[in-house]
Amino acid sequence: LSQLQGFSQEIFALRLQFTIVSIPVFFLSWYVGRTVSQSSFNLRRKEIGILLTRGFTRGQLFKHFLTEGLMVGIVAGVAGVLLAYGLNPTFIWALGGASGGGAFLTSDAVIVTLVFAVILTFFSIFSPARQAAAMDPAQALKEYVYLEETRPRRKRGAIVAFSLGLYQLVLLFLGINYQNIGRSVFGANFFLALVLIVAAVLSFVLTYIGPFLFLYGAAQLSTGLAQRFHRGFASLSRKIIGEISVLASRSVFRNPRRVAALVFIVALIVGYSVWVIGDLASQQDYNYRQAEVQNGSDLHLSGINSIANATRIASNITSWSNVTGATPETDFPANTPFGYLQIKAIDPSTWRQGAYYESGWFSGDIDSVFSTLGSNNQTIVLDHGVASYYSIPIGSRFTISYSYTTGTGTLVSGRANVTVVGFFGPDYSRSSGPFSYFQPEGWSFVPLRLLNQNVSKIDAPSFVLARVASGVSLDQITQSLQRDYPSLSVSAAQVSVGGVPGIISAGGQNVLRLGTAFAGLASSIGVGTVAYTGYREREKEITMIAVRGLSYRQLPSLSSLAQ
Numbered sequence: 001l002s003q004l005q006g007f008s009q010e011i012f013a014l015r016l017q018f019t020i021v022s023i024p025v026f027f028l029s030w031y032v033g034r035t036v037s038q039s040s041f042n043l044r045r046k047e048i049g050i051l052l053t054r055g056f057t058r059g060q061l062f063k064h065f066l067t068e069g070l071m072v073g074i075v076a077g078v079a080g081v082l083l084a085y086g087l088n089p090t091f092i093w094a095l096g097g098a099s100g101g102g103a104f105l106t107s108d109a110v111i112v113t114l115v116f117a118v119i120l121t122f123f124s125i126f127s128p129a130r131q132a133a134a135m136d137p138a139q140a141l142k143e144y145v146y147l148e149e150t151r152p153r154r155k156r157g158a159i160v161a162f163s164l165g166l167y168q169l170v171l172l173f174l175g176i177n178y179q180n181i182g183r184s185v186f187g188a189n190f191f192l193a194l195v196l197i198v199a200a201v202l203s204f205v206l207t208y209i210g211p212f213l214f215l216y217g218a219a220q221l222s223t224g225l226a227q228r229f230h231r232g233f234a235s236l237s238r239k240i241i242g243e244i245s246v247l248a249s250r251s252v253f254r255n256p257r258r259v260a261a262l263v264f265i266v267a268l269i270v271g272y273s274v275w276v277i278g279d280l281a282s283q284q285d286y287n288y289r290q291a292e293v294q295n296g297s298d299l300h301l302s303g304i305n306s307i308a309n310a311t312r313i314a315s316n317i318t319s320w321s322n323v324t325g326a327t328p329e330t331d332f333p334a335n336t337p338f339g340y341l342q343i344k345a346i347d348p349s350t351w352r353q354g355a356y357y358e359s360g361w362f363s364g365d366i367d368s369v370f371s372t373l374g375s376n377n378q379t380i381v382l383d384h385g386v387a388s389y390y391s392i393p394i395g396s397r398f399t400i401s402y403s404y405t406t407g408t409g410t411l412v413s414g415r416a417n418v419t420v421v422g423f424f425g426p427d428y429s430r431s432s433g434p435f436s437y438f439q440p441e442g443w444s445f446v447p448l449r450l451l452n453q454n455v456s457k458i459d460a461p462s463f464v465l466a467r468v469a470s471g472v473s474l475d476q477i478t479q480s481l482q483r484d485y486p487s488l489s490v491s492a493a494q495v496s497v498g499g500v501p502g503i504i505s506a507g508g509q510n511v512l513r514l515g516t517a518f519a520g521l522a523s524s525i526g527v528g529t530v531a532y533t534g535y536r537e538r539e540k541e542i543t544m545i546a547v548r549g550l551s552y553r554q555l556p557s558l559s560s561l562a563q
Contacts, residue, residue, distance in 0.1 A: 020208055022518075023208065023209065024209075024212055025518050026120065027209075027212060029120060029124075030120055030123060030124050031216075032525070032529060033120070033121065033124030033125065034124045034125075034127065034128060036529050037069075037124060037125045037128035037129070038128045038131070040128075041065070041128050041129070041131070041132035042132075044132070045135065045140045045141075046140065046141060048061065048132055048133075048135055048140045049135070049137045049138075049139075049140030049141035050141070052135070052137040052140065053137050053141075058133045058134060059133075061132070061133040062129055062130060062133035065125065065129035065132060065133065066122070066125065066126070066129055068125075069121050069122065069124070069125035069129065070118055070121065070122065072121055073117045073118040073119075073120070073121030073122065074114065074117070074118060076117045076121065077113055077114035077115075077116070077117030077118060078114070080113050080117055081105065081110050081113050081114070084105060084109075084113065085105055088105070158216070158217045159217065160217075161213040161214070161216050161217035162213070162214060162216075162217025162218055163217070164206060164210060164213050164214075165206070165210045165211060165212070165213035165214025165215070165216075165217060165218075166214055166217075167206070167210070168203065168206035168207065168210030168211070168213075168214075169210065169211070169214060171203060171206075172207075178196050178199045178200035178203055289358075291493040291494060292356040292493045293356065294493070295356075295491055295492070295493035296329075296355060296356060296463075296465045296493075297354060297355050297356045297465035297466060297467055297493065298356070298466060298467050298468045298474060298492065298493050299323075299464075299465070299466040299467075299468065299474070299477065299478065299481065299490065299491070299492055299493075300463060300464075300465060300490070300491045300492075300493075301313060301463055301464040301465075301466070301481065301485065301488050301489070301490050302463040302488065302489045302491075303463075303487060303488045303489045304328075304461070304462045304463055304464065304488065305406070305459065305461060305462075306406075306458065306459045306460070306462060307328055307330060307448060307458040307459075307460060307462050308457075308458070309462070310328035310329070310330075310462035310463065310464050311328045311347070313326075313328075313464050313485065313488075314326035314327055314328050314350065314354065314464045314466070317464070317466055317481065318354075318466075321469075322468055322469050322472045322477060323466050323467070323468055323469070323477075324353065324467045324468065324469055325350065325352075325353025325354040325466065325467045326350070326353070326354040326464055326465065326466040326467075327346065327347055327350040327351045327353065327354030327355055327464070327465050327466075328346075328347055328350075328448070328462055328463075328464055329344060329345065329346050329347075329351070329355070329462065329463060329464070329465060330344075330345045330404070330448070330451075330458070330460040330461065330462040330463070331343065331344050331345070332345070332402055332403070332404045332460065333402070334400040334401060334402040334444075335400065335401040335402075336398060336399070336400050336401075337398055337399070338386055338390050338392075338398075338440075339386075339440060340440070341382075341383060341386065341400070341440055341444050342383075342440070342442070342443050342444065343400070343402065343443070343444050343445075343446055344443050344444070344445050344446075345445075345446050345447070345448045345450065345451055345460075346373075346445055346446075346447065346448060347447075347448055348370045348371075348373040348374035348447055349374055351370070351465075352366075352370065353467065354464070354465045354466050354467055355465045355467075356465075356467070356493070361424060361425060362381065362422055362423070362424055363384065363422055363423040363424075364394075364422050364423075366422075369381060369421055369422040372421045372422075373421065373445070373446075373447050374447065376419070376421075376447075377447050377449040377450050377453070378416060378417060378418050378419060378450065379418060379419050379420075379421045379446070379447065380400070380418040380419070380420055380421070380444055380445065380446050381420075381421060381422040381423065381424050381444060381445040381446075382420045382422070382423055382424070382444050383423070383424060383425055383440055383441075383442035383443060383444045384423040384424060384425045384426060384427050384428075384442065385425065385426070385427055385428040385429045385440065385441060385442055386429075386440050386442075386444075387420070387423050388427045388429040389429035389438050392420060393420070394420050394421065394422065394423075395419065395420060396419070396420045397417055397418065397419050397420075398417070398418065399415060399416070399417050399418075400415070400416055400418055400446075401413070401414075401415050402414055402415075402416075402451075404460045404461070405461075406459035406460065406461075410459070412459070412460070414451065416446075416450055418446065418450070424442060424443060424444065424445060425442035425443065426442075428441060428442070474492035474493070474494055475492065475494075477492075478490050478491075478492045
């Protein structure tokens with residue numbers, strides 16, 4: 001039952017990740033739909049003017065446009081369901097599942113898809129439809145007039161979006177984490193705690209949408225700057241290309257909001273790609289490091305009954321050309337005045353060559369710490385969380401009591417006075433709430449000679465950690481070690497790719513890849529749709545230019561330069 005519950009939680013996390021990755025794609029779809037709707041209604045100005053003069057009220061016209069949009073939404077939803085039915089096997093394969101499986105869509109999924117498509121279409125068309133229904137009939141019956149010239153732009157929404165996005169970017173730049181701040185001041189002041197909770201929730205939401213709000217606000221607020229940029233670019237193009245650049249630049253100057261929309265769409269997909277690719281790289285790096293931490297190093301040889309045998313095996317495999325270092329180690333619990341600690345007894349002279357660690361895990365000068373461990377047997381590198389919680393400084397002395405069972409079943413116990421020479425791991429002491437009990441979570445390190453001055457007489461169950469050279473296959477070297485030491489268990493630090501854990505791990509990364517593909521597809525369709533609508537708007541202009549002598553070879557150049 002516990003395995004099923006864990007699997008259910010993993011599936012829920014995968015769905016949540018897919019939803020988070022999909023939010024920018026949905027936002028992009030809404031923005032493209034809104035921009036295209038504005039241009040489409042502007043192309044129908046004469047139709048709108050005729051309907052208004054023939055007795056249509058503005059309310060009827062508005063409802064007419066909404067009905068059109070909802071019909072389009074239903075058709076889009078049906079198309080989405082059919083595409084999902086056809087592409088589901090591909091998605092399952094891309095997420096790490098078996099290929100060749102049949103498509104399966106529940107009625108709930110179909111209903112949710114249709115409802116979501118209608119809602120997204122409604123919000124995309126609502127504002128443009130209201131603007132179109134509010135047109136003056138006399139102005140609507142004129143030849144094409146750009147909406148940008150007839151209606152002043154409202155910047156309130158853009159200012160709010162830009163401010164929220166900038167706020168989150170500043171928080172990320174300064175490294176402010178409201179959750180950590182809240183742990184420090186929890187219980188000090190109710191009002192302050194309430195403010196921090198609201199700020200933490202807002203920061204969590206803006207972590208995912210803040211950069212996109214910043215891009216949206218910046219694109220909407222930079223119309224004037226964009227015009228100056230395009231004016232300078234047009235001047236430069238005129239010197240290089242000639243007078244044709246003047247024709248291409250006119251569309252830009254007459255459509256500042258359209259240009260801002262295109263800039264935002266392109267900026268959004270670039271920013272989204274950077275975010276997703278960075279998240280993908282972070283996930284891959286996390287999976288690799290997690291595998292190394294859980295295994296202890298690249299290779300882990302267990303089933304050894306004494307430190308003497310572990311030292312001999314480590315010395316033997318260190319001579320292999322594809323092994324860069326190996327070290328013996330034994331783990332055991334120890335009783336201290338601060339409760340039980342998890343102790344790693346190591347060989348300070350070889351541990352850093354054979355074990356996996358990161359320099360930031362040890363406080364202070366790591367060379368000095370390991371030098372002291374090697375020269376003084378009565379020393380300890382203490383778990384940082386324990387040291388912080390009990391206010392234990394470097395140089396403090398305390399007594400530890402330890403015991404372990406040998407391979408023959410004999411219980412060996414001992415006591416030692418140790419001096420703290422360093423700290424290991426993060427300071428997690430503040431993560432304990434006022435109503436929770438502090439529990440040591442990390443490791444502490446002592447020299448092997450603390451257990452016995454003669455290391456060869458330590459009969460504690462031990463293991464060997466080994467690092468391999470770059471580019472060496474862990475599978476092949478694991479097979480070689482297993483062949484040479486058949487009585488031992490050899491494991492390699494590899495990211496799981498099989499079974500449920502492997503599918504879940506790879507699934508999260510493949511979700512990010514699918515998100516990038518969908519965002520790129522949506523952005524391409526959006527830019528193409530907006531550009532096509534712009535060409536439809538300039539149909540008469542292009543025809544007149546062609547009649548006045550512009551060749552068909554020059555027309556694509558003109559259109560490309562305008563974009």
